Amino acid sequence: xxxxxxxxxxxxxxxxxxxxxxxxxxxxxxxxxxxxxxxxxxxxxxxxxxxxxxxxxxxxxxxxx
Amino acid sequence: xxxxxxxxxxxxxxxxxxxxxxxxxxxxxxxxxxxxxxxxxxxxxxxxxxxxxxxxxxxxxxxxxxxxxxxxxxxxxxxxxxxxxxxxxxxxxxxxxxxxxxxxxxxxxxxxxxxxxxxxxxxxxxxxxxxxxxxxxxxxxxxxxx
Numbered sequence: 001x002x003x004x005x006x007x008x009x010x011x012x013x014x015x016x017x018x019x020x021x022x023x024x025x026x027x028x029x030x031x032x033x034x035x036x037x038x039x040x041x042x043x044x045x046x047x048x049x050x051x052x053x054x055x056x057x058x059x060x061x062x063x064x065x
Numbered sequence: 066x067x068x069x070x071x072x073x074x075x076x077x078x079x080x081x082x083x084x085x086x087x088x089x090x091x092x093x094x095x096x097x098x099x100x101x102x103x104x105x106x107x108x109x110x111x112x113x114x115x116x117x118x119x120x121x122x123x124x125x126x127x128x129x130x131x132x133x134x135x136x137x138x139x140x141x142x143x144x145x146x147x148x149x150x151x152x153x154x155x156x157x158x159x160x161x162x163x164x165x166x167x168x169x170x171x172x173x174x175x176x177x178x179x180x181x182x183x184x185x186x187x188x189x190x191x192x193x194x195x196x197x198x199x200x201x202x203x204x205x206x207x208x209x210x211x
Binding site for chain 1: 116119120123124126127130134179180183186187190194197198201211
C-alpha cells in the first residue's frame with residue numbers, strides 16, 4: 001500500500017492540495033446538479049481550502065512551537 | 066336582528082386531481098445499504114451510473130491514499146472516547162475498511178511516519194464521505210432529491 005505514497009512525495013503542500021482537490025470534487029458533485037454550477041462550486045471550494053490553509057499558515061508563522 | 070343578508074360563503078376551489086406521487090427509483094434502505102458496502106453502489110442502484118462511478122473513484126482514491134500515507138484504521142480504545150467517533154467514521158467506508166483490516170499487516174498505520182496524520186485525515190474523510198453518500202442515495206430513492 002506504500003506504492004501510492006511513493007508516487008506522491010511527502011510534501012505537505014502537495015498532499016494538502018490533493019486533499020482539497022478530492023474534497024472539492026466530492027462536494028461539487030454532491031451539492032450541485034448542473035455542470036456549470038458544479039464547476040463553479042468546485043473552483044470556490046478548492047480556492048477556499050488552499051488559500052484558507054495558506055492564510056492560516058501565514059498567520060501562525062510568527063508563533064514558535 | 067339585522068335586515069342584511071349574511072354574505073355568501075366563498076365558492077369551493079375547483080377540483081384538481083392530486084399530483085401523482087413521484088416514482089421511487091428503488092428501495093431507500095437497500096440504496097443506503099449498498100452505498101455503505103462500496104462507494105457509489107447506492108447511486109448505481111438508483112440509476113445514476115455516471116455519478117456512481119465518480120463517487121467510487123473519489124472515495125476509493127481518498128481511502129487508498131490514506132492507507133498509503135500509513136494512516137490508522139481506528140478501533141475503540143478504553144480511556145480514549147474520541148476513538149469511538151473515529152471508529153464510526155472509518156467504518157463508514159464499508160467493505161473497503163473491513164477488507165483492509167483483514168488483509169493489511171498494519172491496520173494501525175505507522176505513527177512514526179511523516180505522513181501519518183495525513184493518512185488518518187484521508188481515511189476518516191473517506192469514511193465520512195461514504196456516510197454522506199448513504200444519505201444521498203437514500204434521499205434519491207425516497208424521491209426527496211432529483
